[in-house]
Each structure stands twice: as C-alpha cells, then as structure tokens.
Amino acid sequence: MIPSSLLPLMLIALAVSSIIGYKVISAVPSLLHTPLMSGMNALSGITVLGSLAVFVTASSAVKPLAAVAVVMAMINVVGGFWVTERMLRMFQQKGKGGEMKAGKKIPWS
C-alpha cells in the first residue's frame, strides 16, 4: 500500500523535474537532437525500477507480466545508452572518419 504522504512529494518531484528538464533540454543544440532522443529512450527505461519492485514482490500469477516489463525496460536502458554512445563517439573523432567508410554500402532492408 502506498503511504498517502507520498503523493504530494511525487507531485512536487513531477513539477520540479519538468521545470529543470525544460531549462536544461532546451539548450541542447539541434546537432545533438538524435543522441538526445535515444538517450531519453534509455531514461524512459527507468520503469525498470517499478517493474523490478512488482516482480520481486508479486504473486506467481503476476510475475510473468512483471518479468516481461523488466526485459522490455532493460532493452530500453541498454539499447538506448549504447546507440547514444556510438553516435556520440562519432561526433568525438574529429575528421578521422566515422563508422562508415566511403564505398561501403548500407544494407537497405
């Protein structure tokens, strides 16, 4: 059971992080908007915390649901951070050539 004192705290957290988030995120240049978005994918995997809590405490009937949630959220976390890492590395190596070299074809599925 969720303690009723938690609700105001959560609403304050919602408001504060929306405001701070707005300030910080607005200043990210359009150059980095794709890595920003994939990084946000990783952050939306924060639901893994909620799904872990349910998974550990739940009865066996609900466990599978929560397990699927853990897996999905974890794909988000690792997949999101990893593609972001790859993209930002390309932005770091100045002029040395990115992941793709001239003449190499992209498999176009």
Next chain:
Amino acid sequence: MVGIVLAVLFIIGFVAGIRLMQSPRTALWGNRLGALSMAMAIVYTLWELDALAHYPAWLALALGGFSGFFLGRGVKMIHMPQTVALLNGLGGGASALVAGSAVSLLDLGTTPSIYLLTASLALGVGSMTLSGSMVASLKLQGWVFQRPVHWHFHNTVLTGMIAGGAFLILASMFFPVLIAFLLIVMIFFAYGIVMAVRIGGADMPVIISLLNALSGVAASISGLAVGNTLLVAVGALVGVAGLILTRIMCKAMNRSLSEVLAGLKPEEKSSTTGNFKVNKKEHVEEDRLAAGEADKAPDYTQFMQEAQRIVIVPGYGMAVAQAQAQVKDLADMLEAKGKDVKFAIHPVAGRMPGHMNVLLAEVGIDYEKLMDIDTANPQFKKTDLVIVVGACDVINPAAHAAEGTPIYGMPILEVEAAKHIIICNLDEKPGYSGVENTLYKKDNVIPMWGNAAETIPLIKESLS
C-alpha cells in the same frame, strides 16, 4: 530518508548528464553519467527490496540487457528513426505492464481513487505508445504501407475511441473491476494504431518526437501509480524532452501538431493557391525523361574551380540515394583545393530530429562544419557555390512568396542568395509539400537530375 536522498542524487545525475549533452565535446560523458546513475538506481532498488540475491530478477535484467546491447550494436545510423520508435514503444509497453501488474496486486475495493486513476491513465498512455510506435517503426522500416492510410471514418473512429477511453478511465475510479482496465488497454492500443497509420513520410519526425514524449509521460504516471518518485521525476524529464522536440519539428515544418495528427497531407490544407501550381507526386515519368534530355552537359566546371566558399545542403534524398560517402569525398576534394566547405542542415532534413547530423558524422564529417539554419542563412550571401543534395521543400523560396501554399511561412535555407547553385536531386518533382520549387527556374541554378550517388561522382570527375 536514505531513499529520498539517493533518489535526489540519481535525478541530479540524470540532469547533469543531459546538461553535458549541451556540447558535442562533453556529450559522451553526459551519456555515461546517465548510464552510471541508471545502474546505481537499479542496484539500489534491488537492495531496498532486499532482493540482491533474487536470481530471477538478475536473469530478467540480463536478458533485457543483452537484447538491448545487440540491438544497439547492430543498428545502422540510417535506421536510427525506427530504432528510436521501437524503443519508445518498449518504454510505453513496460510502463503499461508496471501499471497493469500493480493494479492486479491492489485490493481494488479499498484503493484510493487517485491511484486507480493514475494506474488506468498509465495503462492507456502506455498501450497507445506501444502500438503507435510499432506502426511508426514498421512504416519507417518499410515493412508496412509507408504512405499515409486514410479511412473515410478516421476522425469519427478516433474521436469515439478517445471518448470511450476517457469514459472508461473515469468509470474505473468508481467501479474498479478488472474488465474495465482490460478494456482501457484494448481501446488505447487500437487508438495508437489508428492514429499512426495515417502519418507518413516527412511527418515522421513529429510523430517520433510525440511518441518519445508519451513514453516519458507513461513512465511518469506509472510512477505515480506504484509510488516511485524516481519514475515520476525521470519520466517527466523524458516527457519534457519529447514535447520540446515535437514543438521544434512542428515549427520547422510550418505545421501544427493537430494538422499532423489529423493526417492532413499538406496539399489538403485549404489552399487559396494563387499562381503557384500544387502538384501531386504521382506520374511524371515523362517529365523526368524530358528533364534528363535537357541537362546533358551542364557547365559548372569553371565556377566550381573558382568558388572559394562552398556550402553543401543535404536532405533526406541524399540518405535514400546512399550518397553520404560520396558527398564526404567531394567535400574532401574541395578542401584539398583550399576551398572552404560547410554543410547547412535544416531541422527536418531526415526522418527524426537531428538525423542528418548523425548521418554526416557517420561518414566522418567533422561536426564543426555543420551549420544549423540560423547560422547558415546569413552565410549564403557570401557563398560562391551551394550544392544541394536531395533536398527540396527546405530550400524552396516559395515559402517566402507563395501565400496560401502549405509551405508559406516555413523557415527555409535561403540558398538562392548564393552566387551559383548546383542541385543534385532525383528529379524536378515537388517535395513532400507538393509545392513546385521556384528555385529550379532561377538563372544561377544548375540542375543535375538523377541519383545523387551517380551525379556526385560526375562533379568529382569534373574537379580532377
């Protein structure tokens, strides 16, 4: 108390990570700080649950982690939009599952209605994010109908679904029965599909950004439902980021969010078109052939040699033609001759925000040569030569002049101010907006119709 302090610390970690993303020099460390905060939050959660030795939990974490790793390792930059769409969907789905399993744990009769409300909202938003993202992802991958699908009853169905869904969410507060929650999931899941099928092509950046926001909102609301402050705060960060990007994309395309969501193709907007033709994209095979005849020997070699300041304008057409590496070669050759080469990038060049920058970075083009629209526009007056590669609407001067057309008022790259312009587009058909490009008729424009992967090498040859 320890929990609150740590939660605040983790949130500071995430925010500081985003703060570092404000510069390409520090962004990599920002991302790593975010990943570290996430890892610590997961370990702390397990510790708090007294489940550090709960091996099924670690198994699920590892399964998801490895899948995510292989997904992230293999994906090509050109496929980033569908990857992000897929991840948006998984995030939404996970939030819906958390809310759903939390509902099934609650003693529905005695739970305060505020938690029932947040749980059903999280179920709804999460399901809709999941199904909408799957459709968007499949469309971008080209596995299902890429063209917008319109049904006669589309709006009626969507309105009906929203009304029904809202009614059920309210009803579930007073009659918290399992069937109500199941119906909410089904209705919003269907809503996501019906909404996403009629969005396509150049509108994709908007819908991806919006789904990104929704995945954050779903996480945040599910945090309210299960009483997890960290979920609430971090979900809000994601939601805000998605909304900011949605707004930027809408502005850059000169379209309102409701127009995009209503699936109004630009040419269907009430247009009091004056003397500007609004063409449909079909047919034109003959036009292409005719155009092919006309451009046999464009004489660009001379001013190409003379040009000192060169700006390349890439559009999504360049990516479709897979001409990025050719463009990079061309830029290298021009630079080797002592010329100043820059790239001008429109916010909607690509299929998601910032996509073009990533595609250029992938072939090793230095980010310091990439200019955004505000930096680029004052430069064109001083530019000797502009090379457009696969971009149409974003350079169309009709956006300034053609009142009543869909692109009127849209911010464009003002390439017409440059001395000479070479256009390497596939053909002279109008772009997504359907508005004829008035730039093509200007005297200082040399069109080279055809696949950019073939026309760019021609330019390279003329240089050597």
